[in-house]
Amino acid sequence: MDPNQIILNDFITRHPFATAKALEVLGPNEVGEFLLELPLQKGLNILSLMNPESASKCFVLLPTKQRAEYLEKGKPSVMAAILKTIDGPLQNDLLKTISPHTAAMIRRELEFRPDTVGLLAEPAMTVLKEMTVNDATDIFKKSRTAVVSELYVVDLDGIFQGLVETAQLLMSDKSDTLEGIMVTTCPRFSADQPISSVLEDEAWLHYRHIPIVDRADKFIGAISYRSVMAIAGKTKNRANDAINESASALGELYRIGLTGLLQSTGKE
Numbered sequence: 001m002d003p004n005q006i007i008l009n010d011f012i013t014r015h016p017f018a019t020a021k022a023l024e025v026l027g028p029n030e031v032g033e034f035l036l037e038l039p040l041q042k043g044l045n046i047l048s049l050m051n052p053e054s055a056s057k058c059f060v061l062l063p064t065k066q067r068a069e070y071l072e073k074g075k076p077s078v079m080a081a082i083l084k085t086i087d088g089p090l091q092n093d094l095l096k097t098i099s100p101h102t103a104a105m106i107r108r109e110l111e112f113r114p115d116t117v118g119l120l121a122e123p124a125m126t127v128l129k130e131m132t133v134n135d136a137t138d139i140f141k142k143s144r145t146a147v148v149s150e151l152y153v154v155d156l157d158g159i160f161q162g163l164v165e166t167a168q169l170l171m172s173d174k175s176d177t178l179e180g181i182m183v184t185t186c187p188r189f190s191a192d193q194p195i196s197s198v199l200e201d202e203a204w205l206h207y208r209h210i211p212i213v214d215r216a217d218k219f220i221g222a223i224s225y226r227s228v229m230a231i232a233g234k235t236k237n238r239a240n241d242a243i244n245e246s247a248s249a250l251g252e253l254y255r256i257g258l259t260g261l262l263q264s265t266g267k268e
Contacts, residue, residue: 020049025142031058044074052081068097080109118191121212121221126154134174147209160219
């Protein structure tokens with residue numbers, strides 16, 4: 001075997017999370033070709049650690065046989081997260097290529113009621129508590145997710161463990177680990193909660209985005225106050241107006257200062 005391939009395989013085995021995050025910044029075709037060179041289980045592990053939207057873009061480019069193998073052998077929750085970002089007709093066609101039993105399990109993962117929090121989940125950046133501030137900052141620079149105010153901490157199984165505020169990340173020593181600066185007592189919503197139950201939650205006074213977890217505490221994404229109010233169709237009261245004003249001001253702060261902070265961090 002090529003020595004470079006041996007080194008690469010060893011790195012993937014020891015650092016699957018870092019591999020997944022590195023792949024997210026590549027083009028879908030490049031990632032698809034890379035996955036074809038990996039054993040099935042190793043490829044599944046990498047896909048499960050990638051952002052679902054990034055994973056789906058390369059997944060649909062795989063040959064039909066490989067896509068079916070991934071769907072059949074992967075965790076239903078992981079496959080469902082990938083399929084959620086794919087158009088309905090193609091999603092159905094993909095599920096027809098696998099056994100009815102596996103397809104049914106994936107469909108159950110896909111089925112959130114129209115009025116539940118899970119439907120409003122937005123992709124968000126995930127990190128591990130063992131990572132250093134420097135590594136997390138590098139990942140954050142390359143992230144294209146809409147959620148920029150927090151990074152969400154998960155374990156290798158995707159179980160939610162807490163969050164790291166971006167402002168805190170940028171002010172911390174580069175050699176510190178995220179475990180030392182993460183917030184573990186942060187609010188979270190369950191994916192099957194009715195949207196109406198979170199409209200006036202006090203958590204909105206402190207966060208623009210709230211993490212969403214499934215019944216096993218696996219991180220699904222984040223829900224924004226703006227998306228909740230768009231669904232509700234109206235502003236509830238003066239407290240909600242205050243939240244909107246605070247969120248708008250914070251968003252402006254990030255637009256003005258965040259890029260500069262990241263650029264200065266990269267020069268150090």
